[in-house]
Amino acid sequence: MVVVTIELGINRCFLLEGKGGYVLIDTAYSRYHEAFKKKIQKHGIAEKDIIGIVLTHHHDDHAGFVAELLEASGAMLLVHEKALPHLAKGASGEDDPSYYISKRALRYFKLMERLHSFTFPPVIPRQGDLILSGEEPLRMPPELGIDGTLLYSPGHSSDHITLFMDDGTLYCGDAFMNAGWSNFLGKKYYPVYAWNRAILSDTWRAFVAAGARKIMPAHGDSFDASVVAQLLA
Ligand SMILES: [Zn+2]
Numbered sequence: 001m002v003v004v005t006i007e008l009g010i011n012r013c014f015l016l017e018g019k020g021g022y023v024l025i026d027t028a029y030s031r032y033h034e035a036f037k038k039k040i041q042k043h044g045i046a047e048k049d050i051i052g053i054v055l056t057h058h059h060d061d062h063a064g065f066v067a068e069l070l071e072a073s074g075a076m077l078l079v080h081e082k083a084l085p086h087l088a089k090g091a092s093g094e095d096d097p098s099y100y101i102s103k104r105a106l107r108y109f110k111l112m113e114r115l116h117s118f119t120f121p122p123v124i125p126r127q128g129d130l131i132l133s134g135e136e137p138l139r140m141p142p143e144l145g146i147d148g149t150l151l152y153s154p155g156h157s158s159d160h161i162t163l164f165m166d167d168g169t170l171y172c173g174d175a176f177m178n179a180g181w182s183n184f185l186g187k188k189y190y191p192v193y194a195w196n197r198a199i200l201s202d203t204w205r206a207f208v209a210a211g212a213r214k215i216m217p218a219h220g221d222s223f224d225a226s227v228v229a230q231l232l233a
Helices: 030-042 066-073 081-089 103-115 180-185 197-209 226-232
Strands: 003-008 011-017 022-025 050-054 076-080 130-132 148-152 161-165 169-171 214-216
Touching (some): 011 030, 050 066, 081 130, 197 226
Parallel strands (some): 050 076, 169 214
Antiparallel strands (some): 003 011, 011 022, 148 161
């Protein structure tokens, strides 16, 4: 399967070639929309070639230009129901207390809150979009031509989902991070921030039990899933 990786600032978006088009895993901050168009063009891809958008969670650095892209492409949106209130508001945030991996990460985000709005153009699902509910896994719809299953994978956020490919590759959004800055702010492979740290560990355990082989985070480099068992030990 052809996988096109698009780097946009701190984000890495993936375009998976499916049946008659591409399925995109997440967007980036809304200001990167034009850069996205130019970068996919270099791969011979136009926005109308995008037939599905898997949004791993509602945070502004992932949902940034989903609304515009849905409009331009007519793609199917695949997202968890818990993301919908945040997407309707066009704002990142959870009502629950949050966990930071380190004091350094906490200080960084407190500073960010003063400099950055954590908002994006609101996303309203339309007919034909696929909304995951509860903890039910969802097989990718056959018309998209992607051999994988969407798993509810909470922890980093309460609405988080992961595309678990049949070959064991995980497009896992922020369930893991492995960028220079995230490893500097916190700990290698860990997201710098979590809505619920204990639930995140449960999600990691479920990945291992399901036979994860390769982790593709939205921030930073991919890595072998054997690392996850070590992180849990
Ligand atoms: Zn996030």
